[in-house]
Amino acid sequence: MADEGVMAVVMIREYDAKTDRERVEQVESSCEVGPNGELSLYTDLLGDPICRVRNSPAYLMLVAEMVVNGTLEIVGMIRGCIKTVTCGTKYSRPKSGDPPKPLPVFTKLAYILGLRVSPFHRRMGIGLKLVKRMEEWFGDNGAEYSYIATDDANVASVGLFTGKCGYSKFRSPSVLVHPVFAHRLPISNRVTILKLTPFDAESIYRHRFSTTEFFPRDIDSVLNNHLNLGTFMAVPRGYIWGGADKFLSGPPDNWAIMSVWNCKDVFKLEVKGASKLRKGFAKTTRILDRVFPFLRLPSLPKIFSPFGLHMLYGLGGSGSLYTKFAKDLFGLAHNIAKECKCGVVATEVSSEDPLKLAIPHWKVLSFTDLWCIKRLGEDYSDGSVGDWRKSQPGLSIFVDPREF
Template identity: 35%
Template sequence: MVEKVGVERIAMPVTVRELDMERDLPAVEELERQCQVGISGAQGSAAADGAKKGKKKKKRERMSLCVEQIGDPLARVRHAPEHVMLVAECGEKMVGVIKACTKMVSRGSIRSSKNTSPSSGLPTQQQPYVKVAFLLGLRVSPYHRRLGIGTTLVRAAEEWSRAHGAAHATMATTVSNKASLALFAGRFGYAPFRRPVLLGRPVHARRLPLKRHHRVFQLQPALAAAAYARLLPPQDTEFLPADMPALLAHKLTLGTFVAIEGSDHHTATTGAATTDAEQPSFAVLSVWDSTRSLSMRVGGAPALLRHSLAAVRALDRAAPWMRVPSVPDIFRPFGAYLLYGVRMSGPAGPALLRTLCRHAHNVARKNPACAVVAADLAPGDPAAAAVPSWRRFSCDEDVWCIKNLSDGNADPSDDDDWAAPAPPGSVLFVDPREF
C-alpha cells in the first residue's frame, strides 16, 4: 500500500508493507536503537539530539529506565496466530515500524446491551470473550517525525485489524508521552481506560529467606490452568486470554507457584473444594522469562551512584560472608522476569504473596541475564500493595487506550462503553507476551 502524507513536507510517498525478515532485520534493529523508550514513555535518539544546533547548553539527562527489544522483532506478537509487522519506507530508507496481533480475550463484567432479544424482549448479553487487536511497538525515526508517518502506520494497522475481524483495538503508552496520546487519542479517537502499574525490584546477589511456616509448591500447567479458571473467571476478568492454558505451558513460563501455610498442603496440591468458612489463605503467581526478547538499562545516573554500586558489588565479591545486599550492574543492558496471574486470598494472603515474590526472586538469581523481577497490576488490585518494589524500577504512568473498530466486524450489540471505569472487584490481566 502506498499513501502520500504531508506532501508539502515529504518529497516522496511513504510506502507501507509487511516485514521481510531477511531483508529488513538490520534496518529494524537500527531503528530500535535510535528509538529508546524510557520509563516515562518518551522516545528519543542521542544522534538526533546531537544533530540539533543552536543549543548552547546541553540539557541535563534525567535518570530513567530504558527498554529495548532484542532478538526476534516479532517476539511480542508471534505467539498470536494472526500477527503482522508493518514497515514504512521513504524511498529506500526505513523510517517507521508497527506491530499488530489479534486474539480472543475476556470482556470482563458482562453488561446488558441496549438491544433486546426478539423472543423474550429482554436485553441480550455479550459473550464473555471478544476479538481484540493489539497495536504494539510504533517506532518512527527521530529524523522523520511530525511528517505523518506514524499516522500512516496506525491507519494501516487498523485496516489489517478490521480485515482480521477485530471488534476493538488497544494500545499502551504513558501519560507523559504527549506525542503518542495526541496521535492515538486525538487523531484516531482512542479512549484512555485502564492504568496498570509496573512494580519492579532488583535481583540481589543473595538468596532471600522464606518464612519457615510458608510452603511453596509448583503446579503443573494443567493444574495451574484449572486453578486460574476458578480464580480468574472471564466474567470478572478483563483481557484474560482465551489461550490461557497455552500461556501456562509456554516454554518461557518458568512455572506457576502457589504458597500456603504449612497445614494446607493437601488443598493446594489436590484442589479439593472447601466451604467459605474453611477457605485457607493462599497466593499464586506465574513467572515469565523475558530476558530473551527484552533488554532494560538505567540511563542518566550520576557518576557517584554508579561508582557507589560498583564498590558495593566489589565488596560483596571480596567478602561474601558479610552478605552485603549488592545488585547487578543495572547501567548495562539486563533482562527481567515478569510475574503474571498474581492472586491472593485469605487473611494471610499478603504475607504468602510476599513469600512467593521472594521465591520468584530466588528463581531469577539462577539466570545471570536477569536483574529485575516485575509485575504489572491494576492500581486498585489488593495484590499490588503486597508485591515488593523499588520506586526506581516501578512506573505508574502506563495508560491503556481502546477504540471500537465497528464496521460490520464488531457485534452490533457491542455498543456499551468499555472505556468506563472497571466494575468493583474486576481484575485486569496483563499478558506477559505483549510486555
Template identity: 40%
Template sequence: MSLYIYIHTHTHNHTFLFFFLSVSIYLHLFLYIIQNHFTYVRTEHMVHSEEDGEEVVVIRSYDHCTDRARVERLERSCEIGHNDRIFLFTDTLGDPICRIRNSLLHNMLVAEVGNELVGSVQGTIKLVTVHDNLVKAGYVLGLRVAPPHRRRGIGLVLVRKLEEWFAAHGVDYAYMATQKDNDASLRLFVGKLGYDSFLSPAILVNPVNRRLRLPSGIAIRKLKVEEAELRYRRHVAETAEFFPDDIDRILRNKLSLGTWVAYYNKRDDYNVGNWAMLSVWNSGEVFKLRIGKAPLGCLVLTKGSNLIGKYLSCVGLTALPDLFTPFGFYFVYGVHTEGQFPMCGRLVRALSEHVNNMAARDSECKVIVTEIGGKGGDDLRRYIPHWKLLSCDDDLWCIKPMKLDVELASSTRSRSLFVDPREV
C-alpha cells in the first residue's frame, strides 16, 4: 500500500509539474505574440478645428468588437479613385482589416473625437528587396478621415503614430501608394512627412470576357508551389523592387489560385529561351468593390452593353459588366518574362487570356487587375488586355527612410516592380 501511494504521488507531482511548465510556455508565447503583432496603442493629441477651436483626438489600436461597424461606416463615407470622375467604394465583407490580415505583421489604428470614430490607418511590415538589399519595409495603406473632420491634422497624427510602430519594429523604409493628382495625399506624405516619389506603376483593368480560344502554338502549365517559388527567387528576386522574402507564404496562401508558365510548343532558333509566368490572387474573397460615381457616359455604356451583351460576344467584343453593384476581381501578380519581345509578349497575352477563362467560370469575378511598373513595364502593358476607361496610369509609390544610416532609395526604372497581392 505504501509503495502504491508513493508511486501514485510521485507520478501526480510529475504530471502537475509538466502541466505547470506547459501553461508557462504557452503564456510566454501568447504574450510574445501580443507584444509583437497586436501592440495596443492609445495616445491623445490636440488638433485644430476652425469651428470648435482645439479638440482632443484619441489615437488607439483597432478593437474588432467595438470598432467593426463604425469603421465600416467610415469606409462607406470615404471615396477612393484614380481621377476626379470615377470613385470606388469598398465592401470589406465585415472584416475591416481584410487587406492586411494575410500579412504576418500588421496593425490598424483608429482616431476618435469624443465618441465618434473619425479616422483610421493600416500598416504592414515585411522583409523585401530594395536596391539589391534585403530590408524591413513598412507599408502605409487605408488612410481614411471622415469628410467633416478633414484638414484638421488627424491624418498626419495617424500616420505618425503608425510610423512609431514601424520604428519600434526596426523598419528601414516606410512606403505608400497614391495617385499623381491626389494633391491632399501628396501634401501630407511628401510635404509634411518627408516621403519621396519612387516608382510610377500602371494599374491595368480588364472586364472578364467570355471564354477565349487560346493560341495553339503555346503551351501553358500550372507550376507546383515549390517550382514557382524557385523560379521567382532565381529570376525575379534579384531584378525586382519590393520582392517579398516570404514569397513562399504568398504562393501557399488559400487566396493564391496558382502560378502558370507559358512557352512555345515548337522550339526553334526564333523562340528558344522565351517563356513567361504569372500568378493569380482572388481578391474578391477578401473584399468587394463598387463604382459609386462615374461619368454619365460610363453608366450609359454599362447599361447599354449589358442589354446587347449577347450580340457583342458574337462579334468578338466584350460587354462592360455592371460595376455599380459590388463585384469581385482577380489580381495578377509576379508577371515575369525571359527572352525577347515580341515573342515573350505574346506568351504574356496567352497567359492573360488563360486567366480570363478562369475568371469566366467565377460568377463573382467581374474584372482582372494587373499592376506593372519599372523596367519592362511599358513593353508588358501592350500585351496585357485592358480597358483604358477603367485603367490607371498615374499611380505613384512614395518612400521614406526610417533610419539615419539608411540611404534614400531614389526613383528608378532600371528594375521591375513586384506588387504584393496581400496589400492590394
C-alpha cells in the first residue's frame, strides 16, 4: 500500500491496448461496482476494456500510472465518450392554420463511465486527476455538458463529482432488472409482434421520440450496430403492416416499440458476496424450473458466476393498452435472452414513466440510478435560458444502450 504521507507523482496518459490491457483488467477486477457493491463488473473475458465506448461517435480511455515499490503501475482508469443528444424542445412557427410543430434542441453531450481507482491507492486525488483530464478532452472536442451515472448510495462517487468536480444531481431513473428463467414467458394473443427493418425503426424513432430527453441524433448508427439484435413492435392482432410511412400516417390505437442490445458481447456481470445457502437456493430453483417448465416457476439464473445481459431501449408507444403491449414486448425480449443464454434482461426508465410499474422486474436486482451533470466552459449557474441543468424532467428518457 502506498504511504499516504508521501506525495506520489501520478501520470495520466491515453490507454494503449497493446501494453495496458492486462494491468487494466487487474485493477478493474479489484474494484466492485454497481448497487451497494453487489453487482460487479467482470472484465477478464471479453477482450479490450475500451470496447464499452468504442461504438460511440468519439471516445477516449485514460489510465493513471505511478511508481509503486520501484515499479510503474496502473492504479486507475477512466472512459469517456461524446455524442449529440436532445436536451429540450422548441416549436416551429406554423403556417396559417397549422399547429406549432415540436422540434428537438440538440446539444453535444459527454459521458463519463468506468472510473476506477485501485483500492490500495484511493484518497490520493487520482480519481479527480482522471476526471479533470477527461473533461479537458471533452472541452477540446466541443462538448457542452458532461454527465455521469452512479448509485446514489455510492458516497465516494457522489462526493467526488458533486463535491469536487462541480456536478449537480440531475435525473434519477430506475434500472429494472429481471432474471432469465429456464422457461419461456407467454405472450398475449391480443398482439402481433413485428420485427422492423433498421430503416423503419429509425423513421419511427425520429418521428415519435426525437424530442425525448437524451435521444441520440445518430440513432441510425445505434440501430445498424452489430450489437443491436433488432427492433420490435407490438400492434393489435389483425393489423396489417405497410411500412413506417403508412404506420406514421395512421397508427393503430394501441402500439408499443422496443429495441434489444446485446451487452453480453461487450461485458459480463457477476453478483458477489452471496452465501453458500443463497447459492444453493438459487441452484434449486433452476433445477425445479428445468424439470417442471410447465409450472413456470420463478428461478434465479447463474448470477454468482459471470453472466450476460441484454439491454432493452427505445421503449415507447401510445394508447390505453400501451403498457400491456410493452409487457408483451418484454416477454419476447426475455425469450430472446433465453435463447442467447443470457442471465438477465434490463431496461432503464424515467422515475415518472408508467413503464416503471408495468415492466416485470425483481426489486432485489433493480436499483435507482443517479445522473449528475455539469456545464462545461461558460457557467450559467444563474439559471438563464438554455441551461439544461435547470430543466424539469420529462415523462420519459431515451437511454442509449452504448452507455449502459
